[in-house]
Ligand code: UDP
């Protein structure tokens with residue numbers, strides 16, 4: 001029977017994990033696949049890890065990984081996917097915003113021959129109008145700027161085939177914008193639509209500051225358009241400055257210079273200063289990312305792990321992702 005692993009990153013999800021687990025297995029038990037679940041504790045401060053351990057202890061098809069600290073969802077997801085050895089993997093949030101009931105549909109598309117089956121939300125309930133607006137604005141901007149089309153209104157909830165997993169495991173960049181990476185690997189991709197539900201319990205880990213950083217991450221990881229924007233703005237400003245300079249020169253030669261022009265001087269100085277700072281900032285963003293990549297640090301460390309199917313008790317190990325690289 002083909003094997004399916006469900007990968008669930010969780011950070012401080014103790015309130016919802018047990019409910020999630022029950023609902024997930026309610027769905028998995030209806031599939032004619034060999035299923036298991038891999039939880040990743042992304043350095044939670046509450047008793048998420050204790051719950052994961054008890055779930056894993058109760059069922060050999062359940063595994064759990066504990067990262068050495070909070071690395072953020074993108075890395076937690078990567079850690080999980082690195083440890084999957086199955087014909088397909090489903091990535092799902094622990095907070096029940098991604099309905100597990102959709103998994104059979106994802107599986108059906110996979111069996112129809114698709115490598116990446118992503119779930120696209122047709123509505124966002126339980127989120128404020130402003131959050132919705134920023135999300136829409138972000139996806140549209142990505143669409144315009146990004147080198148690969150990132151499907152709009154799509155989270156990380158999706159199914160990946162074995163070869164898609166293998167491709168993904170070869171992308172070891174430190175700045176991980178998973179939605180973009182999923183799209184970047186290519187292969188046959190398709191969407192399944194669903195209604196996004198409000199979070200069942202617990203709190204979202206996102207605030208606008210984190211979302212803004214995430215947006216910058218997404219854009220800079222998949223597009224160098226902002227760098228080009230700086231170039232183009234610089235060029236336009238130079239052309240304008242040249243023409244304006246010419247005008248000033250000609251005027252001074254024809255009519256002499258009675259020393260006015262303070263306002264126009266200020267405008268030009270401030271305008272160019274602003275553009276220069278902006279361009280420096282954009283370059284800085286890319287330079288910073290370059291720096292992070294060049295350090296070549298491992299993506300994560302694992303503090304404890306108990307993979308699905310491993311009955312031999314909890315193995316405690318501190319190793320890097322490099323040992324898992326395929
Ligand atoms: N998550 C994680 N590490 C983090 C933040 C979040 O593993 O640092 C997990 C979280 O437990 C949940 C999923 O990522 O399973 C999505 O997080 P959240 O619900 O906060 O995001 P939202 O649904 O609001 O986009």
Ligand code: MG
Pocket residue numbers: 093095097199204
């Ligand atoms: Mg959520």
